[in-house]
Amino acid sequence: MPKFIGRWFPRSDKTDEQDFYTASMLLLLKPWCLISANLLGTHITWADSFSHFMLSASPQTKNILTNIQYFHECSDRAKNLIDYSMQGGILTQCEVDVQQQEQVVEDEEETELTEWDVEHTKxxxxxxxxxxxxxxxxxxxxxxxxxxxxxxxxxxxxxxxxxxxxx
Structure with missing residues (x-):
């Protein structure tokens, strides 16, 4: 299994990153030895070469591309939820956990917390x-x-x- 270091793969839905996206996906999914000969071939642009590659791509390859884009969609959704929460919307899971813990503390008898308790929790x-x-x-x-x-x-x-x- 290859291990990719650095940022996640580029998005497929950003027009300003389209050349970077198509070149990256060809590098990842299409066998090659020489970039110009094997990846670009007779095509002038990366987008043309990628479109031609996708015509004969296997369902597994198409699934990989869908999953790469799914990461970005999930990331966008998580950021939107955080933004919504910061504006007074729904509570984040962390906020729910804190509220539940505060309720547990209120329900229990008052106990004296020590410095060790604080440090251990941190x-x-x-x-x-x-x-x-x-x-x-x-x-x-x-x-x-x-x-x-x-x-x-x-x-x-x-x-x-x-x-x-x-x-």
């Missing part, structure tokens, strides 16, 4: 809600026979704690 890499969900999911998977043995061993490792000087 250093926590995973929310307790997500951690509990993962533990439950692993338990269900283990009892369902998905894993060969019990108890289930995971690669999850708690993040390192901040070093503190005694005294």
């Amino acid at each position: 250093a926590s890499c995973v929310s307790s809600h997500l951690e509990n969900f993962c533990i439950d999911a692993l338990a269900i998977a283990g009892t369902s026979g998905i894993f060969p043995t019990l108890p289930v061993e995971t690669v999850y490792r708690q993040g390192a704690q901040t070093a503190m000087m005694d005294g």
Whole structure:
């Protein structure tokens, strides 16, 4: 599997990036040794060469292109939701989690928080809600026979704690 470093692939729906998009997709999906001979061929522009390539592209290749564009559509939708939330619209999941946690704290007896509690919470890499969900999911998977043995061993490792000087 190739590993691509850097930014995500270009969008197919931006006219100012069309040449970059078509050239990138040809580089990714069409076999080539020499760019001018194998990718451009007899075509004058990248768009022409890409259009010709797409006429004989397999359904799998077309699916790859659809999935690349789907990433951009999801990213746009997430940005729109954040913008809407910032303008007083729906709550983000983080805001919902904070409100639920505040309600839990209000429902419990008042307890004195220590400096350790604050530092431990700040250093926590995973929310307790997500951690509990993962533990439950692993338990269900283990009892369902998905894993060969019990108890289930995971690669999850708690993040390192901040070093503190005694005294």
